Amino acid sequence: MSNQTADISRLEDFIPFDCLSESHRNEIQGQIEVIKIGPGRLLFKRGQSSDKAYFLIEGSLDLTDASFQVRHFTADDDENYLAIDNYAEHTINAITAEATTLYAxxxxKLDLLMTWTQAAESMLDEDDDENERDWMDALLSSELFSAVPPAMIHSLFVKFEEREVQLGETIVTEGEDGDTLFVIKQGKAMVTRTRGAKQETLAALSAGRFFGEDALISDSPRNATITMTSDGVLMCLGKNDFQAILQDSVIRHVTEDELDTMVLEADTACILVDVRLPMEFRHDRTPGARNLPLNELRREVQNLEKDFFYVVCGDGRRSELGAYILSEAGLNAYVLDRGKPTDAKEESHAEAKQA
Incomplete structure (x- = not known):
């Protein structure tokens, strides 16, 4: 192990770091563990559960599968663009063949950041300016919004209302009731609090910062005054809208066994949809599935056949967001909960897709 700080630029050639926003890459840098180990050391073994994703930065590994076939895998291998054997339960043994550096x-956390980034990007038009992206990234990088189900991110953002503000305008006043969250899209603001007869300056806020979040989670009065120190634009979200979004979940899950039963009993075809990025899909293809990354799914959803039912496969929260996009468009959608599929079930699902 090492106390060394990860060089985030070393991960730019790996999925999903190549598509994370700059703010998310900076946030995740401090959470990367740098692993330096000598030759002949076991990194993980087949059947071992793991909550970490490993990326090979330098050196090489010998990877042994269930048939005892060994593959020598180096850091400069053309296929070294994903985490190594990135499953909750490993399917191979990995042993270092030389002095090796990995990032873990x-x-x-990685899945959550990737879901947030794709969700925000799916809402942006090509001509949207950087300010539009920045205020979304600011929210999605915060601990407060880590509690928001990724499938509801789109509904959350469309509830925000834009408000133009002027230099010297007081946005919130200490001691008053509050029921709105504000995000600074453009401009600057100052945070002050009364101390006896004096006004104490607590902080300066710039574009991308948000305030008023206490109003979303408690009924306490404002604990500071926020005043604009320039002209600007705020994005505003009411407390009721935020609560309604959290309470409104339309995501339905099915297991592989439940899906098999649904396919046998349904009068309409089942369409498998994989919302991962194309390179992920090609590397670990789901038989019979149609690859529709989140951006493309949102564009194509109105053209999909409404008489079929859709099962979103892939992994993690992106599948939930994909199912939400389908459900929002009036389609019958589910998320597939599964482990590593068996060949028989893969064939069954592929046949369902072709029905």
Whole structure:
């Protein structure tokens, strides 16, 4: 192990780091564990559960599968663009063949960041300016919004209302009731609090910062005054809208066994949809599935056949967001909960897709 800080630029050739926003890459840098180990050391073994994703930065590994076939895998291999054997339960043994450097990160955190980034990008038009992206990234990088189900991110953002503000305008006043969250899309603001007869300056806020979040989770009065120190634009979200979004979940899950039963009993065809990125899909293809990454799915959803039912496969929260996009468009959609599929079930699902 090493106390060395990860060089985030070394991960730019790996999925999903190549598509994470700059703010998310900076956030995740401190959560990457740098692993330096000598030759002949076991990194993980087949059947072992793991909550980490490993990326090979330098050196090489000998990877042994269930048939005892060994593959020598080097850092400069053309296929070294994904985490190594990135499953909750490993399917191979991995042993270092020489002095090796790897980066490790919590798989759940990585999945969450990737879902947020794709969700925000799916809402942006090509002509949207950088300010539009920045304020979304600011929210999605915060601990407060980590509690928002990724499938509801789109509904959350469309509830925000834009408000133009002027230099010197007071946005919130200390001691008053509050029921709105504000995000600074453009401009700057100052945070002050009364101390006896004096006004104490607590902080300066710039574009991308948000305030008023206490109003979304409690009924306490404002604990500071926020005043604009320039002209600007705020994005505003009411407390009721936020609560309604959290309570409104339309995501339905099915297991592989339940899906098999649905396919046998249904009068309409089942369409498998994989919302991962194309390179991920090609590397670990789901037989019979149609690859529709989130951006493309949102564009194509109105053209999909409404008489079929859709099952979103792939992994993690992106599948939930995909199912939400389909459901929002009036389609019958589910998320497939599964482990590593058997050949028989893969064939069954492929036949269902072709029905």
């Amino acid at each position: 990160i919590d798989r759940n």
